[in-house]
Amino acid sequence: MPAHTLPTATILGYPRIGRRRELKRAVESYWRGASDEAELRATAKDLRAATLARLVELGLPAEGGAIPDSFSFYDQVLDATLALGAIPERFADISGSDLVTYFALARGDRDHQPLEMTKWFDTNYHYSVPEIDERTPFGANASALVERLAEAADQGIETRPVLVGPVTYLLLAKASDEAGEGFRPIDRLADVVAVYAELLRALAAAGAQWVQIDEPALVSDSLSVSREETLALVERVYAELGAIPVGERPAILLTAPYGDSSAALARLGALPVEAVQADLVRGSLPEDALASGALAEAFADTQLVAGVVDGRNIWRTDLRAAFATAERLKNAGIATVIGTSNNLQHVPHDVADETKLDARLRSWLAFADQKVAQVATLARGLSEGAAAIEPELAETERILADRAAAPGVRIDGIRSRVDAVTAEDRNRAAEGDRRDAQRGLGIPELATTTIGSFPQTAEIRKARAAHGKGEIDEETYEGFLRAEIERVIRLQEEIGLDVLVHGEAERNDMVQYFAELLDGFAVTEHGWVQSYGTRATRPSILWGDVSRPNPMTVRWSSYAQSLTERPVKGMLTGPVTILAWSFVRDDQPLSDTASQVALALRDEIDDLVDAGISIVQVDEPALRELLPLDRDRQAAYLDWSVGAFRLATAGAAPGVQIHTHLCYSEFGEIIDAVDGLDADVTSIEAARSRMDVVEPLGDHGYSRGIGPGVYDIHSPRIPSVEEQAELIRIAAARIPGEQLWVNPDCGLKTRGYDETVASLKNLVSAAQTVREAAVRA
Numbered sequence: 001m002p003a004h005t006l007p008t009a010t011i012l013g014y015p016r017i018g019r020r021r022e023l024k025r026a027v028e029s030y031w032r033g034a035s036d037e038a039e040l041r042a043t044a045k046d047l048r049a050a051t052l053a054r055l056v057e058l059g060l061p062a063e064g065g066a067i068p069d070s071f072s073f074y075d076q077v078l079d080a081t082l083a084l085g086a087i088p089e090r091f092a093d094i095s096g097s098d099l100v101t102y103f104a105l106a107r108g109d110r111d112h113q114p115l116e117m118t119k120w121f122d123t124n125y126h127y128s129v130p131e132i133d134e135r136t137p138f139g140a141n142a143s144a145l146v147e148r149l150a151e152a153a154d155q156g157i158e159t160r161p162v163l164v165g166p167v168t169y170l171l172l173a174k175a176s177d178e179a180g181e182g183f184r185p186i187d188r189l190a191d192v193v194a195v196y197a198e199l200l201r202a203l204a205a206a207g208a209q210w211v212q213i214d215e216p217a218l219v220s221d222s223l224s225v226s227r228e229e230t231l232a233l234v235e236r237v238y239a240e241l242g243a244i245p246v247g248e249r250p251a252i253l254l255t256a257p258y259g260d261s262s263a264a265l266a267r268l269g270a271l272p273v274e275a276v277q278a279d280l281v282r283g284s285l286p287e288d289a290l291a292s293g294a295l296a297e298a299f300a301d302t303q304l305v306a307g308v309v310d311g312r313n314i315w316r317t318d319l320r321a322a323f324a325t326a327e328r329l330k331n332a333g334i335a336t337v338i339g340t341s342n343n344l345q346h347v348p349h350d351v352a353d354e355t356k357l358d359a360r361l362r363s364w365l366a367f368a369d370q371k372v373a374q375v376a377t378l379a380r381g382l383s384e385g386a387a388a389i390e391p392e393l394a395e396t397e398r399i400l401a402d403r404a405a406a407p408g409v410r411i412d413g414i415r416s417r418v419d420a421v422t423a424e425d426r427n428r429a430a431e432g433d434r435r436d437a438q439r440g441l442g443i444p445e446l447a448t449t450t451i452g453s454f455p456q457t458a459e460i461r462k463a464r465a466a467h468g469k470g471e472i473d474e475e476t477y478e479g480f481l482r483a484e485i486e487r488v489i490r491l492q493e494e495i496g497l498d499v500l501v502h503g504e505a506e507r508n509d510m511v512q513y514f515a516e517l518l519d520g521f522a523v524t525e526h527g528w529v530q531s532y533g534t535r536a537t538r539p540s541i542l543w544g545d546v547s548r549p550n551p552m553t554v555r556w557s558s559y560a561q562s563l564t565e566r567p568v569k570g571m572l573t574g575p576v577t578i579l580a581w582s583f584v585r586d587d588q589p590l591s592d593t594a595s596q597v598a599l600a601l602r603d604e605i606d607d608l609v610d611a612g613i614s615i616v617q618v619d620e621p622a623l624r625e626l627l628p629l630d631r632d633r634q635a636a637y638l639d640w641s642v643g644a645f646r647l648a649t650a651g652a653a654p655g656v657q658i659h660t661h662l663c664y665s666e667f668g669e670i671i672d673a674v675d676g677l678d679a680d681v682t683s684i685e686a687a688r689s690r691m692d693v694v695e696p697l698g699d700h701g702y703s704r705g706i707g708p709g710v711y712d713i714h715s716p717r718i719p720s721v722e723e724q725a726e727l728i729r730i731a732a733a734r735i736p737g738e739q740l741w742v743n744p745d746c747g748l749k750t751r752g753y754d755e756t757v758a759s760l761k762n763l764v765s766a767a768q769t770v771r772e773a774a775v776r777a
């Protein structure tokens with residue numbers, strides 16, 4: 001039995017934004033200057049106290065480090081940057097409290113661009129990317145962690161501070177602009193590990209018994225070093241940190257969430273740390289090492305936190321299956337702790353808040369609070385024996401059976417339609433034939449267009465909210481939207497764009513809009529999940545077989561088309577993105593669910609075309625995001641995701657031009673998949689990277705239409721004609737003019753009208769300038 005033992009129930013982290021997004025409101029009020037730092041800190045403190053009390057109430061032991069302190073004002077990677085003192089030199093002139101520096105890094109200010117943000121592993125959460133170079137200063141700053149430890153102790157709770165681990169931290173960092181040629185942040189590992197050692201000593205001195213260090217880099221094949229190298233780095237680092245005697249440092253729980261660590265697990269268990277967590281939802285048990293006894297040997301002095309409760313979805317855990325996994329470990333002689341697969345920051349707070357949800361559906365769900373209770377139940381079973389929790393196991397079984405048999409979960413007609421899908425259904429006519437058939441659209445070289453949404457003004461939001469609450473009737477709302485569409489169409493004509501859009505004023509969100517109109521989805525009231533900083537989204541729940549009772553967008557698109565001679569694009573969100581930004585049923589492969597969504601969209605395209613629309617854009621910004629971290633699973637993913645997009649779009653006749661739009665990530669590494677979508681035109685985010693994507697596309701010999709964004713819509717800045725023309729020229733150097741489209745990076749919904757109109761006018765002039773130069777040449 002290990003000398004330092006974690007209680008048998010734990011979680012890796014808990015949502016920190018507050019049940020009613022209290023932290024968001026407090027932080028934003030501080031940013032506005034409506035409250036001061038002391039007020040913000042007081043609100044945050046109350047929120048933490050309520051969270052800790054709640055976790056104890058839900059069954060986590062108050063003593064022994066079972067409860068993680070996963071609080072963050074903004075982002076856990078940014079917290080690590082502060083704890084390591086790794087403030088980039090370009091922020092060195094900022095004065096004020098730690099919190100002033102912290103938010104300056106997060107959001108920038110008048111004189112500083114913020115740290116870049118990017119997606120955290122394969123989640124929809126964004127972290128602030130550390131900027132490291134040869135001269136980045138490092139020095140331990142444990143004050144925030146120590147303060148919270150003491151605060152919890154006052155409440156009678158022994159918390160476990162949580163840190164992003166050194167290997168993951170550096171592998172997720174980028175080299176700063178000042179870094180020398182060939183410098184890699186991971187080159188600074190030795191310096192950083194020395195600071196972690198100091199942090200650990202400070203935490204022990206402050207009374208921390210346990211610390212949690214997260215190393216999700218262990219499960220990813222998408223980093224700059226191979227997984228084997230990551231493991232070797234982790235071994236080196238934890239040999240060093242582990243060599244500090246416990247007492248001078250807290251006992252260490254090393255975690256590997258978000259994926260499969262089974263191949264590395266025995267080696268992790270052999271490290272001189274006191275506990276290791278494995279994600280047993282995304283990952284699996286190392287069967288061979290378990291059978292041979294090698295796993296038990298590696299874990300002889302180490303506890304294994306079995307991440308059997310899913311921290312990524314909102315479904316009630318199959319307790320019997322989870323318990324069986326944990327029991328196998330225990331029966332193999334391994335000191336087993338029940339845990340979650342990852343930090344619960346990716347799920348909403350509490351199902352009990354969803355009073356408007358159908359009661360039967362609600363009984364199938366588990367948000368963070370329910371998951372914590374499940375962990376506690378399983379842990380009780382582990383210590384007292386299965387019989388002690390048999391009532392809970394039996395109840396779960398009954399509820400899962402109810403879910404499986406409930407109306408709407410499996411609908412024969414939908415299933416037989418999916419079963420009948422053939423390879424043919426995913427193929428459009430040959431490219432050349434499509435090109436010929438689309439000539440009638442009259443699209444010029446370097447055609448100009450936008451990505452779909454126009455600014456969502458306060459007026460639009462107000463009308464939508466009033467309509468939602470029933471304060472204005474259907475007819476009034478419809479009239480409002482029609483007026484808005486007409487305004488946007490006239491504006492685009494005046495600006496001189498070639499292919500128009502209706503502006504998406506009717507959409508609250510590009511996924512939720514469709515979720516509300518499709519059968520098989522439910523929408524929550526308080527199911528907020530942090531997306532980054534103070535931003536949260538409310539993913540819909542895809543619980544049943546998906547079908548489309550009525551057309552979803554035809555009314556708006558056909559009205560827009562009726563107003564103009566120029567082509568108007570129909571606008572749909574693609575099947576992969578709909579799945580990526582929802583909580584999706586876990587009782588069948590994603591590929592099956594994707595086919596159902598794809599067929600619903602296919603019918604929508606049919607209806608759009610019947611109503612006179614000849615260009616349809618199907619957005620897939622999340623295509624890259626769902627790419628599995630595990631290389632072995634990537635091909636299968638790309639196969640079904642590309643297949644779903646093709647199923648959605650391939651019903652269109654050759655004369656219908658299909659567009660898609662990709663943004664938010666680097667698509668260079670999945671260029672074959674982008675090609676595989678077989679869209680006639682693909683718009684892609686590119687302005688900020690100065691057209692980086694053009695090179696892989698050029699090398700690939702991409703033959704269809706492509707619109708690398710020339711206007712960065714992430715800031716209110718108005719890009720000049722010359723600036724946009726220059727980006728068009730960069731693209732034109734690699735891609736023939738007849739393939740090239742000119743468009744912004746993404747939708748304009750977050751922008752204001754003044755800057756949008758000015759920027760789009762410049763965009764049209766830029767395209768014109770480059771066209772004229774080509775004619776003269």
Ligand code: MET
Nearest residue numbers: 451452453619621747748
């Ligand atoms: C995140 S991609 C957004 C695409 C959508 N059509 C829009 O313009 O807003």
Ligand SMILES: [Zn+2]
Nearest residue numbers: 621663746747
């Ligand atoms: Zn976009």
